[in-house]
Structure formats: structure tokens, C-alpha cells
Amino acid sequence: MSESPVTVSIQSVSKRFGTVTAVDRVSLDIRQNEFFALLGPSGCGKTTLLRMLAGFETPDRGSILIDGQDMAEVPPNRRPVNMVFQSYAVFPHMSVFDNVAYGLRVAGTPSGEIGQRVRDALEMVRLSEQAERRPDQLSGGQRQRVALARALVKRPKVLLLDEPLSALDAKLREAMQLELVRLQHAVGITFVIVTHDQHEALSMANRIAVMEAGQVRQVDGPAQLYEFPNSRFVAGFIGKMNLFRARVIARHGTELKLDVEGLGRLTLPGQEPHSADSPGAAGPGAGPDPWDIDIAVRPEKIRIHRDEAPGGRISHHGRVSEVAYFGDTSHVYLRLDSGQSISANIRNVARTSRPSFRIGEALWCSWDAGDTLVLDR
Amino acid sequence: MDSWRKNPLVFWVLNLSPSVWLVAFFIVPLALVWVLSFGEKRGLLDVAITGTLDNYARALQPLYLEIFWKSIWMAAAATMVCLIVGYPVAFAIAFAPSRWKPYLLLALMVPFWINILIRTYALIAVFRTRGYVNFTLEWFWDQANSLLGAIGLGGYGLMGARFEPLELLYNNFAVSLGIVYAFFPFMVLPLYANIEKLDRSYLEASLDLGAGHWRTFFSVVFPLTWHGALSGVIIVFIPALGAFFIPDLLGGTDSQLIGNVIERQFKSANDWPFGAALSFLLMYATFGALALRALVVGRKQGLEV
Numbered sequence: 001m002s003e004s005p006v007t008v009s010i011q012s013v014s015k016r017f018g019t020v021t022a023v024d025r026v027s028l029d030i031r032q033n034e035f036f037a038l039l040g041p042s043g044c045g046k047t048t049l050l051r052m053l054a055g056f057e058t059p060d061r062g063s064i065l066i067d068g069q070d071m072a073e074v075p076p077n078r079r080p081v082n083m084v085f086q087s088y089a090v091f092p093h094m095s096v097f098d099n100v101a102y103g104l105r106v107a108g109t110p111s112g113e114i115g116q117r118v119r120d121a122l123e124m125v126r127l128s129e130q131a132e133r134r135p136d137q138l139s140g141g142q143r144q145r146v147a148l149a150r151a152l153v154k155r156p157k158v159l160l161l162d163e164p165l166s167a168l169d170a171k172l173r174e175a176m177q178l179e180l181v182r183l184q185h186a187v188g189i190t191f192v193i194v195t196h197d198q199h200e201a202l203s204m205a206n207r208i209a210v211m212e213a214g215q216v217r218q219v220d221g222p223a224q225l226y227e228f229p230n231s232r233f234v235a236g237f238i239g240k241m242n243l244f245r246a247r248v249i250a251r252h253g254t255e256l257k258l259d260v261e262g263l264g265r266l267t268l269p270g271q272e273p274h275s276a277d278s279p280g281a282a283g284p285g286a287g288p289d290p291w292d293i294d295i296a297v298r299p300e301k302i303r304i305h306r307d308e309a310p311g312g313r314i315s316h317h318g319r320v321s322e323v324a325y326f327g328d329t330s331h332v333y334l335r336l337d338s339g340q341s342i343s344a345n346i347r348n349v350a351r352t353s354r355p356s357f358r359i360g361e362a363l364w365c366s367w368d369a370g371d372t373l374v375l376d377r
Numbered sequence: 378m379d380s381w382r383k384n385p386l387v388f389w390v391l392n393l394s395p396s397v398w399l400v401a402f403f404i405v406p407l408a409l410v411w412v413l414s415f416g417e418k419r420g421l422l423d424v425a426i427t428g429t430l431d432n433y434a435r436a437l438q439p440l441y442l443e444i445f446w447k448s449i450w451m452a453a454a455a456t457m458v459c460l461i462v463g464y465p466v467a468f469a470i471a472f473a474p475s476r477w478k479p480y481l482l483l484a485l486m487v488p489f490w491i492n493i494l495i496r497t498y499a500l501i502a503v504f505r506t507r508g509y510v511n512f513t514l515e516w517f518w519d520q521a522n523s524l525l526g527a528i529g530l531g532g533y534g535l536m537g538a539r540f541e542p543l544e545l546l547y548n549n550f551a552v553s554l555g556i557v558y559a560f561f562p563f564m565v566l567p568l569y570a571n572i573e574k575l576d577r578s579y580l581e582a583s584l585d586l587g588a589g590h591w592r593t594f595f596s597v598v599f600p601l602t603w604h605g606a607l608s609g610v611i612i613v614f615i616p617a618l619g620a621f622f623i624p625d626l627l628g629g630t631d632s633q634l635i636g637n638v639i640e641r642q643f644k645s646a647n648d649w650p651f652g653a654a655l656s657f658l659l660m661y662a663t664f665g666a667l668a669l670r671a672l673v674v675g676r677k678q679g680l681e682v
Binding site for chain 2: 054055056075076077078081082083085086087089091092093102103106107150151154
């Protein structure tokens with residue numbers, strides 16, 4: 001993937017609305033054929049960034065290159081990108097066929113070719129039967145596929161998707177996630193999707209840029225992002241995370257001796273540095289002693305036992321304060337003897353031997369020191 | 378909303394007075410005029426209702442048909458101007474920053490707070506031979522003339538010997554302009570209401586798919602807002618068709634519209650039955666147009682459902 005040429009190059013782009021900086025010096029390279037996600041909470045600037053790619057907003061600073069061409073003077077209708085809108089924006093006064101044909105007719109494509117391409121596009125999104133329907137005779141999922149076909153039939157260099165699944169119900173959303181990935185493989189077009197849903201981003205994208213307050217916090221593949229977040233924000237935003245405040249009191253080589261709030265003294269082995277295209281690549285915990293940091297453990301990395309864990313694992317004693325049952329997993333919340341709260345996810349692997357924890361029950365929790373993340377504050 | 382079934386008394390009290398008003402001051406007078414249209418003039422004041430159709434026959438003579446036709450034509454032209462100018466204005470208001478919108482709408486509505494007669498007289502002050510338009514043109518003429526003088530071409534009289542004011546008043550142009558001016562807000566408001574409701578992403582989608590602004594307007598904006606345009610056309614066209622004091626004040630001798638003819642029958646000519654017949658011919662035409670609109674809208678909605 002890293003060898004593919006860059007299709008979209010965003011270079012130090014900023015955009016302000018009044019006093020609000022929506023996008024703040026963002027630089028990103030999106031490569032050919034990538035399924036790229038812009039992920040962040042609402043108001044983080046991800047949609048503004050996408051709209052700048054489409055040409056509906058103009059950057060105050062910086063430049064956007066698509067296929068090497070500067071887009072500054074190129075209006076939306078002349079850009080080699082197409083967009084699937086959050087509301088789909090399927091024209092209500094046109095049939096499905098006419099909606100999909102619209103972009104080709106505007107471009108003056110010969111009518112024979114239009115018919116063929118529209119039929120192909122509708123087949124690709126499995127709407128051939130509905131070609132003569134009106135949008136108000138379609139379900140939400142079908143309307144969205146019309147929007148997809150309408151954008152893809154133009155054969156853009158980049159397909160932009162603005163929260164495409166947010167209006168669908170949970171089951172349909174899951175099906176459409178798979179459908180989008182299948183489509184992207186089939187058409188071989190760069191997809192840039194905006195979403196606030198981490199599951200969506202993790203399950204679909206090749207790479208994800210996590211944004212907060214107009215800035216890109218981390219750009220990585222899904223697994224890298226999940227297992228090696230580079231900041232407290234990314235760690236907390238993607239998935240669930242137990243976060244603890246800590247201070248480095250000594251180091252031996254890459255090994256860190258820490259004083260952790262609620263967990264006491266810990267020794268952690270060396271940390272792998274983050275991937276090269278993320279900020280903070282020097283490796284966490286590299287500052288002068290004493291150095292305030294955060295450490296983090298994913299709930300599913302924590303095991304719960306009735307007895308003290310064998311040596312080599314970080315182990316703490318506490319009582320069950322709450323149990324939440326989710327079917328496939330249960331989330332167990334423990335209050336450690338120090339008063340610190342910690343949550344662990346237990347997979348309910350068998351139907352009958354499901355561990356049952358009573359509230360107030362005294363237990364041990366433990367995790368591998370290598371599963372502990374060190375985050376600069 | 379069926380609470381009126383439980384409180385019939387409240388319902389009747391609340392609805393009685395507007396109903397009485399409507400019947401006494403609208404339905405009954407209208408019926409009287411309708412009955413009059415089948416009457417014959419007897420002497421100075423008396424009218425005998427004889428059931429004759431002579432008034433209608435007379436109203437359909439070429440002389441009056443010509444005026445009818447001219448009125449329809451002028452009203453249609455003024456309506457078209459309102460529509461063509463109204464779309465960009467409605468667009469500008471709908472797309473203005475939200476804190477400006479109330480002021481822009483206010484600016485559109487403020488003229489309504491002034492009597493239409495006074496506004497029409499104001500137009501005379503603007504357009505007459507010694508009015509503001511001609512003053513402005515004269516100022517430009519003077520500037521241009523002195524400029525020509527300064528570069529040594531003053532002696533040739535290139536701009537004419539002296540400024541000739543334009544004859545802007547007392548012709549059909551002035552009448553059309555007056556009608557446009559009077560009814561313009563009626564066009565903008567329904568258009569604005571429709572454009573305001575229009576999801577912006579339709580416009581963006583059209584641009585995104587490669588359409589220019591004109592294509593977007595004719596392929597997306599107009600088809601999605603034509604209901605507003607149709608409402609605007611009707612509420613401008615109908616009063617424009619019946620306008621009488623605008624042609625009276627701004628028109629010349631050949632600017633008589635059907636409204637003036639009707640007014641004259643009821644006043645100076647004192648021929649109420651004929652005036653009534655003319656009025657009702659106008660009304661039948663209007664009803665016909667409204668029925669046509671209902672048919673078109675109904676069929677369109679039937680398709681969309």
C-alpha cells in the first residue's frame with residue numbers, strides 16, 4: 001500500500017469560520033486505491049476537510065492536490081472527485097435511472113454509452129430492478145445505493161463519503177459496511193470516508209486519520225491505531241481504555257520504573273516507537289525524569305481471577321462494583337483496594353460456564369506488562 | 378384537533394363571527410354583482426334584473442376583447458419580469474447569513490407599510506421628465522459633455538446640443554413597471570419560502586456531478602421550487618390583471634386596461650350591469666387559471682406519491 005502513488009495530497013490546510021478554527025494546519029497524503037477514513041468527534045473538522053476536497057469550502061491556507069493538480073482554482077463541478085452526501089441528496093424529482101444518468105448527461109456523454117454505464121452502475125449496487133422507481137419509493141438503504149451509483153458512474157479519481165451510514169439502522173449499517181468494502185475492491189477507486197463511528201472506521205478503512213479540534217492526531221492502520229495509540233485522546237476515542245496518570249521515576253535502558261496513581265509502583269519493559277508518519281515518533285516516555293505520563297490498558301487485555309495471578313503479570317486486588325452483560329462479552333468494573341476503578345471485558349465463550357460475578361465479590365485482575373501503553377501527556 | 382366536537386359552543390362562537398363577516402361582506406356583495414350582470418339599465422339609478430345576456434355579449438365585442446387581451450398580456454409580462462427578477466432576489470435572501478435574513482425580508486416588506494397609491498405617486502416623482510432618473514441621466518450627460526470639452530471635442534456636439542430627458546411616464550412601459558413594483562414582494566415571498574426549504578445538498582450534489590450553475594438551476598432548483606414559482610405567478614398575475622389605478626396614474630391614453638374599463642362602468646359611465654359582466658368575465662378567467670393550477674399540482678403530486 002505504501003508504494004502506491006499519492007492521489008490526494010493535503011498540504012498544511014487551515015480553515016476558519018469566524019472565530020472558530022475548523023481545520024488547523026492539516027497535512028495528509030491519501031494514496032491510490034486506499035480506503036481512507038477521517039475519524040473524530042463531531043466538530044473536529046473532518047467534514048470541513050472533506051468538503052474542501054469536494055470544493056464546497058475553500059481553504060484559508062495551504063493547498064490541496066488531487067492527482068498532482070492544485071485544486072485551488074478548480075470549482076466543484078470540474079474536480080475529479082464525487083461525493084456521497086450524508087442526506088444522500090438523491091434528486092426527488094428524477095427516477096433512479098435519471099439520478100444516476102445526471103452526471104453523464106451533464107458531461108455530454110453519448111446517450112448509448114449513458115444507458116450502458118447507468119445499467120452497469122445500478123447492477124453494481126444491485127438496484128437494476130428499481131431503475132424506474134422514484135426516490136420516495138425506495139428505502140433509506142436503496143437511496144444510499146443510488147447516491148453511490150450516481151457518484152461511481154462518473155468514474156472519479158476519489159470518492160468522498162460524508163457519514164454515509166449514519167442514517168441507517170444497525171443491521172443495515174453492518175451490511176453496507178461490507179458492501180462498501182466490496183465496492184471499493186471492485187471499482188479500484190480511492191475512497192475517503194468521514195465518520196464519527198470508530199467501528200465503521202476500523203472495520204472498513206486501510207488507514208485512518210484521527211482528528212480532534214481541527215488537527216490530525218494520528219494516522220495509522222486500524223490495528224496500529226487500536227493497539228498503539230499515540231495520545232491520551234486517541235487511546236480514549238478508539239475503543240475503551242483504562243487510563244492511569246503516572247510518573248517516570250527511573251529508567252534502565254528502555255525499561256521504565258513508574259509511580260502510577262491507584263496502582264503503585266510498576267516496571268514496564270521498553271515501548272515500541274510509533275509508526276513513522278505519526279507525530280511523537282521519538283517514542284513515548286522519553287522526556288526528562290520525573291516525567292508525567294499516562295499509562296493505558298485495554299479492558300479486553302485484563303483477566304479476572306479468583307486467586308492471585310502467577311508472577312510476571314501486573315496484578316491487583318479489588319471488588320466487583322458493576323457488571324454489564326452484552327451477550328458476547330461482559331464488562332466487569334472493579335474497584336481496586338486503592339480506590340482506583342478499572343474495567344475488564346470477559347468473553348462469554350461458552351453458554352453454561354459463563355463466569356458470574358457478584359457485586360462486592362473480592363477478585364484479582366491482571367494483565368501482561370507488555371500490554372501496557374505508555375502515552376505522553 | 379377534534380376537540381371542537383367536545384366543545385361545540387366554543388367552536389361556534391369562534392367561527393361564527395368570521396363566517397358572518399365572510400358572508401355579509403364578501404359572498405353577498407359578490408352575488409349581488411353577479412346578479413347585476415344579468416340586468417338592464419333603466420334610467421339613471423334603476424337596474425332591472427331581466428336575465429339578459431346582452432352585457433356579456435357586449436363584453437365579448439372585439440373592442441373589449443382587445444382590452445382583455447392587452448390586460449392579460451401586460452399582466453403576464455409584468456409577472457414574468459417579477460419571476461425572473463424574483464428568483465435571484467429570493468435566492469439571495471435564502472442564502473444570506475442567517476443574521477441578515479430578517480433585515481432583508483424586512484426591506485422587502487417595508488414598502489407594504491406605505492399605501493400603494495402613495496407608492497405609485499412616488500414612482501411618478503422618480504420617472505417624470507423632471508424626475509430623479511432624468512436628473513441622474515442629465516448629470517452623467519453633463520459629466521460626459523465636459524469630459525469631451527476637456528479633451529478638445531466639445532465643439533462637435535457629439536452628445537447632442539443639450540440633454541433630452543427620457544419620456545419614461547404615461548406609456549405601457551410605465552404601467553408594466555408600476556405593476557412589477559407593486560406586486561414584486563408577492564412573487565419573492567413564496568419563492569423564498571420554497572428555496573429556504575430546499576435542501577442545500579441537492580445543489581451541491583448537482584455541482585459535484587459536474588453541472589454548472591445554470592444547469593443546476595434548470596435541472597434541480599426550478600423543478601424542486603416550481604410550486605413556489607406557481608404560487609407567486611398566480612398571486613401576482615391575478616391582481617395585476619385587475620389593476621386600474623396604476624394604469625390610471627402611470628399610463629398614457631393607450632394604456633387602458635380592463636380594470637380601468639370596469640371602474641369606468643361603475644363610476645363615470647354608470648353602467649353597473651355591464652361593469653358586473655366585465656368583472657365576472659375576468660373572474661371566470663381567474664377561476665379557470667386556478668382550476669388549471671389545481672389540476673397540474675394534483676396530477677404532479679399523484680405521480681410523486
